[in-house]
Amino acid sequence: KAGVTQTPRYLIKTRGQQVTLSCSPISGHRSVSWYQQTPGQGLQFLFEYFSETQRNKGNFPGRFSGRQFSNSRSEMNVSTLELGDSALYLCASSLLGGSSYEQYFGPGTRLTVT
Amino acid sequence: GQQVMQIPQYQHVQEGEDFTTYCNSSTTLSNIQWYKQRPGGHPVFLIQLVKSGEVKKQKRLTFQFGEAKKNSSLHITATQTTDVGTYFCAGPDSGGSNYKLTFGKGTLLTVNP
Numbered sequence: 470k471a472g473v474t475q476t477p478r479y480l481i482k483t484r485g486q487q488v489t490l491s492c493s494p495i496s497g498h499r500s501v502s503w504y505q506q507t508p509g510q511g512l513q514f515l516f517e518y519f520s521e522t523q524r525n526k527g528n529f530p531g532r533f534s535g536r537q538f539s540n541s542r543s544e545m546n547v548s549t550l551e552l553g554d555s556a557l558y559l560c561a562s563s564l565l566g567g568s569s570y571e572q573y574f575g576p577g578t579r580l581t582v583t
Numbered sequence: 584g585q586q587v588m589q590i591p592q593y594q595h596v597q598e599g600e601d602f603t604t605y606c607n608s609s610t611t612l613s614n615i616q617w618y619k620q621r622p623g624g625h626p627v628f629l630i631q632l633v634k635s636g637e638v639k640k641q642k643r644l645t646f647q648f649g650e651a652k653k654n655s656s657l658h659i660t661a662t663q664t665t666d667v668g669t670y671f672c673a674g675p676d677s678g679g680s681n682y683k684l685t686f687g688k689g690t691l692l693t694v695n696p
Contacts, residue, residue, distance in 0.1 A: 512626070514686075517682045524682040525683045567682050
C-alpha cells in the first residue's frame, strides 16, 4: 500500500498570503488529522476529519481551516499568513480515527513564511 | 485540557548504554501510543498500550503503562546509532473528544558511536 502523501513538500510564502496544503491518506483510511510541528511547541493538533466531517479542532485561530473530500483526501488552508506559522505541517491518516487507532504520518510540508 | 509531559527533553548516551523516557499525564488515559521520529523524518507509530500495568517488548524496546494509567515509559536496552531520534508519547484528549491525540513534546535521543 502506498503511504500518506503530502504536497507540496516545501513552500515559501510571504506574510499576509494564504496557502493550501494537500494530504492523500492511505487507501481505505477514512480519518485524516493535521498537526503543526515546531521546535518550541512540538506536535500540536490542528483538526481531524472523518467522512468529510470535522470531528475535532485544536486551539488554533480561525485562519486555519480544512476540509475533506469524498475520497478522503484532505486539504488545509492558512489565510493571512504570519511569521509564526512557519512550521512543519504533518497529516496523519488512520483507519477510523480516534485515539484507539495508530496514525500513519505523511512526510510533511515545510512552510516558511517570510 | 489534558497535558502529556515527557522527560527528559534530551538524552545523550554512548552506544551500548540504556535509555529511558517517561511520559506523565494529568488525567487517566484510556490508552497511550508511542511514536519515533528520525531527524528530518516524520513520526512513525511504535506501539499502543491499553491495559493497566501492561508491558510490551519489541526487541530492545520495552514499553510500560502505569497501574494508574497516568504514566508510561519506554526503555531501550543497549542503544545503537539507529535508535537516534525523538520519541513521543501520545494520549487521547480528556476534553471529551476521542478524536484528538495529545502528544508529549518528545525526548530527543542522540547516541555517540
